[in-house]
Amino acid sequence: MDMILSQSFLTSLVVGLVMAGVPLLLAGLGEQISEKAGVLNIGIEGMMLIGAYAGFLGAWQTGSLWVGFLYGIGGGMAVALLMAVLCVRIGLSQIVIGIGLTLGAEGLTALLHHVQFSRSYPRLPGVETWAVPGLSALPVVGPGLFDRHPMVYLAIALAVILSMLYRKTHLGLTLQAAGDKPAALDGAGVDVLRTRFAAVLCTGALAGLGGAFMSEVGAGLFIPFMTNGAGFIGIVLAMLARGRPLWVLAGAALFGACLSMTTALQVAGINIPTDVIQMLPFAAVMAVLVIFGRRASLPAALGLPYVRGAR
Amino acid sequence: MPAAPLIEFRGVTKRFPGVIANDQVDLRIHAGEVHVLLGENGAGKSTLIGMLSGLQQPDEGDILLEGATVKLTSPKRALRSGIGTVFQHGMLVPTLTVAQNLSLGNPWWRFRREGDIAHRFEALCADFGVRIDPHAITGELSLGEQQQVEIFRALLRGSRVLVLDEATSMLTPQGVEELGALMRELAKRLLAVILITHKLREAFDFGDRISILRHGRKVAELGPEQLRETDEHKLHQLVVRSMFGGAGGAPHIRRADATGERRPVLTVRGLSVDGGGDGRVAEVSFEVAAGEILGIAGIDGNGQKQLAEALAGQRRAAAGEILLDGRPIASLDVGARRRLGLRYVTDDRLGEGTVGAFPVSTNLLLKEIGTAPFWEGGIERPARIREHARALIEEFDVRTPGPDTPIARLSGGNIQKAVLARELFGGARVVIYNKPTYGLDVHNIASARRRLSEAADAGVATILISTDLDEILELSDRIAVMSGGRVVGIIANDGDARTLVGEMMAGEMTGEERAGEAA
Numbered sequence: 001m002d003m004i005l006s007q008s009f010l011t012s013l014v015v016g017l018v019m020a021g022v023p024l025l026l027a028g029l030g031e032q033i034s035e036k037a038g039v040l041n042i043g044i045e046g047m048m049l050i051g052a053y054a055g056f057l058g059a060w061q062t063g064s065l066w067v068g069f070l071y072g073i074g075g076g077m078a079v080a081l082l083m084a085v086l087c088v089r090i091g092l093s094q095i096v097i098g099i100g101l102t103l104g105a106e107g108l109t110a111l112l113h114h115v116q117f118s119r120s121y122p123r124l125p126g127v128e129t130w131a132v133p134g135l136s137a138l139p140v141v142g143p144g145l146f147d148r149h150p151m152v153y154l155a156i157a158l159a160v161i162l163s164m165l166y167r168k169t170h171l172g173l174t175l176q177a178a179g180d181k182p183a184a185l186d187g188a189g190v191d192v193l194r195t196r197f198a199a200v201l202c203t204g205a206l207a208g209l210g211g212a213f214m215s216e217v218g219a220g221l222f223i224p225f226m227t228n229g230a231g232f233i234g235i236v237l238a239m240l241a242r243g244r245p246l247w248v249l250a251g252a253a254l255f256g257a258c259l260s261m262t263t264a265l266q267v268a269g270i271n272i273p274t275d276v277i278q279m280l281p282f283a284a285v286m287a288v289l290v291i292f293g294r295r296a297s298l299p300a301a302l303g304l305p306y307v308r309g310a311r
Numbered sequence: 312m313p314a315a316p317l318i319e320f321r322g323v324t325k326r327f328p329g330v331i332a333n334d335q336v337d338l339r340i341h342a343g344e345v346h347v348l349l350g351e352n353g354a355g356k357s358t359l360i361g362m363l364s365g366l367q368q369p370d371e372g373d374i375l376l377e378g379a380t381v382k383l384t385s386p387k388r389a390l391r392s393g394i395g396t397v398f399q400h401g402m403l404v405p406t407l408t409v410a411q412n413l414s415l416g417n418p419w420w421r422f423r424r425e426g427d428i429a430h431r432f433e434a435l436c437a438d439f440g441v442r443i444d445p446h447a448i449t450g451e452l453s454l455g456e457q458q459q460v461e462i463f464r465a466l467l468r469g470s471r472v473l474v475l476d477e478a479t480s481m482l483t484p485q486g487v488e489e490l491g492a493l494m495r496e497l498a499k500r501l502l503a504v505i506l507i508t509h510k511l512r513e514a515f516d517f518g519d520r521i522s523i524l525r526h527g528r529k530v531a532e533l534g535p536e537q538l539r540e541t542d543e544h545k546l547h548q549l550v551v552r553s554m555f556g557g558a559g560g561a562p563h564i565r566r567a568d569a570t571g572e573r574r575p576v577l578t579v580r581g582l583s584v585d586g587g588g589d590g591r592v593a594e595v596s597f598e599v600a601a602g603e604i605l606g607i608a609g610i611d612g613n614g615q616k617q618l619a620e621a622l623a624g625q626r627r628a629a630a631g632e633i634l635l636d637g638r639p640i641a642s643l644d645v646g647a648r649r650r651l652g653l654r655y656v657t658d659d660r661l662g663e664g665t666v667g668a669f670p671v672s673t674n675l676l677l678k679e680i681g682t683a684p685f686w687e688g689g690i691e692r693p694a695r696i697r698e699h700a701r702a703l704i705e706e707f708d709v710r711t712p713g714p715d716t717p718i719a720r721l722s723g724g725n726i727q728k729a730v731l732a733r734e735l736f737g738g739a740r741v742v743i744y745n746k747p748t749y750g751l752d753v754h755n756i757a758s759a760r761r762r763l764s765e766a767a768d769a770g771v772a773t774i775l776i777s778t779d780l781d782e783i784l785e786l787s788d789r790i791a792v793m794s795g796g797r798v799v800g801i802i803a804n805d806g807d808a809r810t811l812v813g814e815m816m817a818g819e820m821t822g823e824e825r826a827g828e829a830a
Contacts, residue, residue: 169421170417173423177407180407181404182414
């Protein structure tokens, strides 16, 4: 047990939590925007994966992580654009299109990666961190949380900013109306389709950024299928958070911790089969769903295309 | 009264595939008037409102705002032109507070200032003598209050024309009164109010001017002078004739006094049903003869539905006998009873009576799916199904674009016609009707009642369950009154039946229920 509580174990746990949690946080915040507006964005896994590949490519070609992030955002938004056109404008089934986009993105990124890099997995140069003055000197959380890439701080700040935007501006009301009673929003003179379209694009941007973080900062390389369900966990986070960004932050930390256990426990040399350890995050998803799932309240018009004048 | 109308429709025509919803409609809406648009379901009221609120555009004709042509191409445009619409089904987000709902429509980046809007709302409420908390969650307000919120919202947005679409249909009688008072106040402040309804009473109570629509055309308009000066009875006749083309629905009184001699078709003895809570049936016994209509009166929820479902086989009887032509059927299932000629017209025609997404033709065979000649060896025979549907559609006057139209697209009256067609077709011996005219407009009520009594004249033993005493008195030969799951009496429908039935019903009636019933 001493091993588990050792400083190196705890530090690696926090590091892993942050690295695994940030993509979940970005995905969850993104999904939350769509869901508030009434679009169940199942394509988010595909958006993340495209973002991961585009981000890696951008960083690898230009040598700048920031350019990579922009590529990632662009990649995620490109998939989101397709989803928005098909599901919001044309009004096709969000579930079918979402699954299709995810499967398509998996195939496409694997293919592109194979064509471009064959069987090699080039690595990006190491990630520069930016230590928060003072706080980074703390034990465990210092190196774990406050000596990270700036994108980590930006992601956390985004949760806070979104929370404030939802509370202080009309953004939250507009999105909630689009999801709960789109006809009311339409009646108030706001274009429902445009609102939902923009929401889906925002989801794509955040999901793409989350994917890019995974490949650029988290792994430093791209591996096909590397998102490994992170987008789906994002969907769960958004549903459980009931529209509150800070709850997404808390949920991302919880699931990030579970994910990081898989590596941290191995670092600590605990003798548990890795298969069991790798189940942890998904067991946690199920446990959380059982405990809190009943309280998840979804928008009334979630998943329903809006057609003006229809009842 | 100002000479120039605030809103004018000039020769407005709107077509939908297969239907002309509005045909050359001219309409003038004046400030300071409550203008009632009266018409039965499908007369074209909703389309007119759709065009006024920017949801639909006219195919021909012009809409003029203070003499100038306007194109109301979106709800936003309509709002900007000063036209506020309160829809029947409510246009408030139930999860937001009143103030939040009022501030919807601002650009998303603006900071919220619900305090301002809440103050303005409260001031407006006070002005009209209404009390609504602007910080209450909208979904927790009564429907009447939600409607008032919508009216005030329209005023806050500077609307000069208020369109109230079927505004009274969801309200309690008290709510209707309050709405009426509010409308009068609005008209007093020189706003134009347009009230859409199919209820004559409301048209006369609230309207300064009444326009009557029928089959998409405006067939009559009654101005304030006419409404004031014409005697009410005459006015009533005039309006009914305009709405329905002369068929005013004169009471059809059955005089079937020889029924006592006939052999009973359906006999029920000591039937009890456990309702689990309030809706039980206790030891009910009666007989119905061929060609006889037995009305079952009573206040809603006194076991009528349970009785009907037990007779139809949809609910298990705890005790008692049901005999059809002397043969016990209590142990048979729904399908077997149906094949013996026992039919049930449910009161839940959308939920239980039809499958909305299925075409009319399939719904007409909903209880026969898989049987010959429409299905043979498990294979569907579409031509026969359609042929069968066409015949029934024709015979029962179901207004539908065709047999393949999903039935949910039809109006309530036409859905009920299709249900009646299905239940009366092919060897019906006993038909149980549960509130057959509930929720229909006057015209369809008359046609359903006619259909019901024609079927009885042709020899069908009929059980008519209804909470509408007038309906029972109009159609029945004998009347049973249910109360607390029991039949408290069965009487012949003659001169003083109304008093007797009323007394039996009143035996278990509280003051509150009576008020509800009077509405």
